[in-house]
Amino acid sequence: MSSQRIDNFGKINREKQFRFNWENKNYFGYEGDSLASALLANDIRIVGRSFKYHRPRGIMSCGVEESGGLVTIGTGNKKDPNVRATSQELYEGLIASGQNAFPSVNFDLGSVNNYLSRFFAAGFYYKTFMGIPPFEWGKGTAVWMFFEKFIRKAAGMGRVSRLPDPDIYEHANDFCDILVVGSGSAGIASAKEAADKKLDVILVEQDNFIGGDQLSETSFDSNNALAELRSLGVRVMKRTTAFGLYDNCVLGLIERVKDQSNPINKELPKQRFWIVRAKHVIIGSGAFERHIAFNNNDVPGSMTVNASKHYLNRYGVLTGKNIVISTNNDSAYGTAEALVKAGAKVIVLDKRENLNSDLSNNNFEVRNGVVPYNINGAREIKSLDIADTVNSTYKKIDTITCDQVLMSGGWSPAVHLLSHRGVKPKWDSENQCFIPGEAKENITMIGSARGIWGKDDCIASGISGALDALNRLGISKTKYFFPKQGGWENSIEPLYEVKYKKSRSKSFVDFQHDVTCDDVRLAHREGFISVEHLKRYTTLGMANDQGKMGNIIGLSLMADLLGKEIPNVGTTTFRPPFTPVSIGALAGRSVGKHFMPLRTTPMHQWNLNNGATMIDAGLYQRPWYFPKKNETINDAYIREAATVRKTVGICDVTSLGKIAIQGPDSTEFINRVYSNAFAKLPINKTRYGIMLRDDGLVLDDGTCWRISETEYFMTTSTAQAGRVMAFLEELLQVRWPDLKVNVTSVSEQWGVAAISGPKTREVLDQCLEDSSIISNDNLPFMGFISANLKGRIPCKIARISFSGELGFEIYILADYANKMMDILWNSAKKFDGCLYGLEALGALRVEKGHVTGAELDGRTTIDDVGLGNMASNKKSYIGSAMRKRGVLSAEDREKLVGFFPVNKKDTFDSGTIICEKNNIKGFGIGRVTSVTHSPELGHWIGLGFIKGGVEKWKDTIVVGSDPIRNKEMEIQVVSPHMIDPGGKRLHG
């Protein structure tokens, strides 16, 4: 046994035992344990395998910077990979396993990679993409193509569950005066000071206990500290990570509300994603202890110094018996003291030769001027070779038998959140760390995140931070000062890498991505010397710990190679998130049916009651088809379309955009907006109109009704309704402020049914109070009229047809929409009519060659779709100058045409590429945009575009190529008006 639980140490609740499962074996831990401490208490030292070389890895820290102990929690649909064992709370029944190992972390076949390591050095993937030397260097990628599937299988850490996530995640918003990140001594002091001034303070702590580094002090009582803060009115959020800091002091927080095992409170979310707006942010996010790069510094049993103190005094776990502590600064001595007190044998190696103050102690041996050189042992530490510095090279002088090596290469303030705001850190050479730069925004850094080490200084900086916030918010004008950076009695001496004499050493800079010092040197040799290139080439700092421990080591190595100082090499910018955020938390409740809001028409339920199968069309759900018994969608829509042409059909077309346009300048406005003439549209008449965009391409089409001298009613397509409305508002508010016009969206106020087919008049005869008002004379084609449905229900009837048959659209107040459908349908049934949906609507319009969004796709001009005669030459309107640009009127532009299969049994799909015979390649000469079976013609037809249009191709057979569906068919190009081109039926 080398790591073990010991009596009389730690703050865990020994009254409450938890059973947990690690790699299919059961163990016990206590309430208050982390998974890492519980594993160490059970002397489980190998908890994973490294990314590239599959080397055994153990717990290396006690917090979010962990880069060794990445495990998978849970099974089945609750599986959560790449969880840091160090920040995973233990709970009853927790199931966890190691990663990146087969069959197990203790015996892993992948570890053969360790012996092939020279093939996996930095840039391995990039080189493999380029071709593998010496066989095909620079020539091709055949080797990559062959090996890709093996490499992809071997790469990556944990495996995610492929099952839907059964947990709930929530989004929430909050506000406060001051938000304090981190509950260390500095953060607590800030929160208290601000709360004392009656400010609304939120204190965020990622741990399940507050206290930060104080949790490693025997005398610190976290519950007391929490109670005191709460009594002052501080809103303390535990288990909550501030993962990102954004503009205007907005913070993104992830609150871990419950763990996976919790069977109670099923309605509680697993995590809550908070957006908190603070007036001032105080960051006391602490500092990370760095390791030291030397040969085999990753063998299980190596750990940062301070972590070991946390395991002892927080969790009651002594992480080793014969411990060597290697340091270049004063912070390690407190841990040495504590470990000795718990019964360990400790030797301290201090790189510094001469110290100002005597740190030696009767309880442990200190060897000055000595550094760690090489760890002996593969699965556990057997001994440590040590070296001294002679003429700035390291020479092995001794070997110490031990079971643990603790490292402290200095401390790096957690400047991540400030970096999110684009504030560059400054290099402090005296303390060998990056300290935060000055923020212009309302952000104050405190404690060790500011580079202040001593506890009393940290508390003072916390109070100063609060005063700084109060002053900047204009609440007080108190004088304050911040303690200066540092605070050790003896200054730190740089120690980043202890260079190993042999080539091919394994001195790790980034444990999680297996980046060694040699990889950094290789990157330098191959020219990747900028920090950002170094990072990408070696993947240093790109694992999910984001280089919290090792980044500075990499920088110092590069600085050395370039003969520069660290600050002149640069620092990479930290970006959110600080720690990984699950996709589930980002999605929140926007999953499944709640993915986006559902818009329904006022007759939605009526449609369902009458057998509609619905389809999502934009934000709307619309009737797709109304199947009779055993009908497929094809059976149904073909029957519906045929019925409309034979008798009569009714369709819910409410989703059209509807805009009321009012004001003395309405006519002028309409006339500027549409490409065709509107100035002389008579009252009670409606006109089909086309709108262009500023650049001359088609924006939308629809109808516009003139209600009075100064009032119009506009309809738009379903898809463009919002865009057209915003554009009209822009024109009136931004460009033409002198026009006296008001536009109002009335899309929701009206329900609309289209009724069409030769029997339409017979049906309406029975539906209207006075059916004479829709006579051909009284209501000619493109006229509209006010009428009453039976029961004196007022409505507007427009004689408009999208199907090409005699047709009307009936507009009614939304509340009467269901009643209208009842009245229409009861009558239509008597004439063998049908209800029809979007699919039949599409079939009918394709037969007529009417365009919709599939054709008006933002790339087509008014001439392309054959409506050039609707572009007035007598007036100027939006897009009128730009539509005449050369590219938009080129001869060989694709023009709207109809397509028939030559073999009438052939079918084709939208997206089919039209090519010349014997030249089937590339983009072809055209494309199919809409297809349908035409009940009228008895075969499939399509609408689409071809270069030169129907005139050029009407006598030539072309080929429809559909490489995705592996289909090819011969196609005849025809006029887009495939049925009743003269429009006789409309006027019937």
Added chain:
Amino acid sequence: MILIKCPYCGERDHSEFSYGGDASIVYPSLDAPQEEWVKAIFFRENIKGIQKETWQHINGCRMWLEVERSTITHEITSVKPCHKNLQKVIDN
């Protein structure tokens, strides 16, 4: 997480607004020659610093706003209605 102070509704999150475009464009008259329109529609400065842009309070009062925003820091220095008379109406 930009906050925009709508002159009518007050300070709101930018998610309530939709971005319009460059507010410094002076649109030519509809009968202006094509070259003027090409310039107005396609030619844009890539500004580092304070930029005038239009936003619409699409999920609020639907007002079009002229906003001065720093493209470096997102700091907003001015918000006013695009329509010249609207500010007077609000003030009264």
